[in-house]
Amino acid sequence: MTINPNAKLPEDESGTIVFSTDPLVIKYHYEIDYIHSYAQDSEFFRALGKHKLMGSKCKKCGYVYATPRAHCMMCGSETEWYELPLKGKVHTFTTCYFSGEEFLNETPFNLIMVEFEGVNSLFMSRLIGADTEDIYIGMPVKAKFRRNQKMNVTDVYFVPDVDK
Numbered sequence: 023m024t025i026n027p028n029a030k031l032p033e034d035e036s037g038t039i040v041f042s043t044d045p046l047v048i049k050y051h052y053e054i055d056y057i058h059s060y061a062q063d064s065e066f067f068r069a070l071g072k073h074k075l076m077g078s079k080c081k082k083c084g085y086v087y088a089t090p091r092a093h094c095m096m097c098g099s100e101t102e103w104y105e106l107p108l109k110g111k112v113h114t115f116t117t118c119y120f121s122g123e124e125f126l127n128e129t130p131f132n133l134i135m136v137e138f139e140g141v142n143s144l145f146m147s148r149l150i151g152a153d154t155e156d157i158y159i160g161m162p163v164k165a166k167f168r169r170n171q172k173m174n175v176t177d178v179y180f181v182p183d184v185d186k
C-alpha cells in the first residue's frame with residue numbers, strides 16, 4: 023500500500039503552441055487509423071483497379087447513375103452495377119483554391135462534373151492536364167487510373183480527350 027501526498031506526474035520539456043489566448047486556441051496533433059468498410063460500394067473501388075468505372079442502373083425504371091447507388095432515387099427499386107464509358111464531357115467545373123487537409127498542398131486544382139452518354143447523373147472527379155482557362159463546358163475528357171491503386175476515389179481522374 024502506498025499513500026504519498028507528494029506524488030507528482032512526470033514533467034518533460036515539451037510545450038504547447040498557442041495561437042491565441044482569448045479564446046485559448048492551441049495546436050493539438052490528432053491522428054487516427056480508421057477501419058472503414060466500403061460495404062455495398064466495394065465493387066466500385068475494386069473496379070478502379072481494373073480501370074473500370076462502375077455506376078448503377080435501376081432494375082425497374084432504367085435510370086442510370088454515374089455513382090454507386092444501391093437503390094434508385096427515382097422509384098426506390100434496387101439497382102444493378104452498370105459499367106460506365108471511360109469518355110465523357112465536362113458538364114461543369116470549378117477551380118479549388120482551398121480544400122480539405124488531404125488536398126490542401128495540391129491547390130489550386132480543377133474539379134469537374136463528368137457527363138457520360140446514356141447516363142442520367144454526373145460523376146465528380148479531378149481534371150488534370152488542362153489550365154483552368156482552357157477548360158470549358160462540353161470539353162471532351164477521358165478517365166485515367168493511378169497505376170498504384172489506393173482504393174480511393176482519387177484512383178480515377180480525367181484528362182482532356184484529344185482523340186476526338
Ligand SMILES: [Zn+2]
Nearest residue numbers: 080083094097
Ligand atoms: Zn428506378
